[in-house]
Amino acid sequence: MKLIVGLGNPGNEYNNTRHNIGFMVVDKLLEKYNHDKLKDKFGGLYTEIVINDEKVMVLKPQKYINLSGEVIRKYVDYYKINIDDILIINDDLDLDVGNFKLRPTGSSAGHNGLKNIELMLGTQDYKRLKIGISNNKNIDTKDYVLSKISKDDMDKINNTIDTAMDIISDYMKLSFTDLMTKYNRKQ
Numbered sequence: 557m558k559l560i561v562g563l564g565n566p567g568n569e570y571n572n573t574r575h576n577i578g579f580m581v582v583d584k585l586l587e588k589y590n591h592d593k594l595k596d597k598f599g600g601l602y603t604e605i606v607i608n609d610e611k612v613m614v615l616k617p618q619k620y621i622n623l624s625g626e627v628i629r630k631y632v633d634y635y636k637i638n639i640d641d642i643l644i645i646n647d648d649l650d651l652d653v654g655n656f657k658l659r660p661t662g663s664s665a666g667h668n669g670l671k672n673i674e675l676m677l678g679t680q681d682y683k684r685l686k687i688g689i690s691n692n693k694n695i696d697t698k699d700y701v702l703s704k705i706s707k708d709d710m711d712k713i714n715n716t717i718d719t720a721m722d723i724i725s726d727y728m729k730l731s732f733t734d735l736m737t738k739y740n741r742k743q
Contacts, residue, residue: 557604558612559637560585560724561628563646563669565702566618574689575621575701577713578645581687581720582616588721598630608728613637621669625676632677643683643727645720646670647701651688654712656719658736659684683732685723687716 562578570576586592586603594601594616602615613635617627628644631637646669651657661681664670674680690709692700705713723739730738 558641560643561615565621572704573702577647577687581645584717600627610728624669625672629676645685647689648686649691653690653709655688657686660732
């Protein structure tokens with residue numbers, strides 16, 4: 557079984573903020589597969605869906621993003637999920653809005669949610685789909701990532717989320733190397 561995790565912060569006040577891109581992707585994925593009932597367990601909202609004949613657990617950790625790894629670790633342990641079968645979807649300040657990047661491993665690049673995941677999993681070797689939110693150097697980073705997304709940026713992000721649906725579908729049938737070759741060069 558694969559585990560797809562969208563990172564974000566719980567609570568309505570964080571809806572449509574840059575840090576909640578992962579939640580937005582998961583919500584679109586659940587909409588695509590006509591699945592809107594999430595169960596609450598281990599501090600996360602989750603469900604199981606089938607994509608291309610493979611069972612996939614989809615998770616939205618409900619601790620603040622900086623503690624996402626604590627929730628993910630509980631799911632990995634309880635469901636015996638291999639680290640190689642995890643895909644984390646997160647926002648990325650270093651990518652322009654509308655861009656994305658697939659990474660098979662790497663550092664947190666300063667993302668506190670990814671830092672916590674690395675700490676709790678004991679490795680940097682987990683797959684990521686990083687979605688660009690740009691970086692406004694005139695605004696404190698914390699305020700920026702927690703601010704609402706403008707309409708223009710939201711249009712670009714929605715297009716990227718649509719592409720993410722194709723990426724996730726292909727993730728079930730392609731090697732991650734082939735997936736990166738197919739999608740990372742399209743930008």
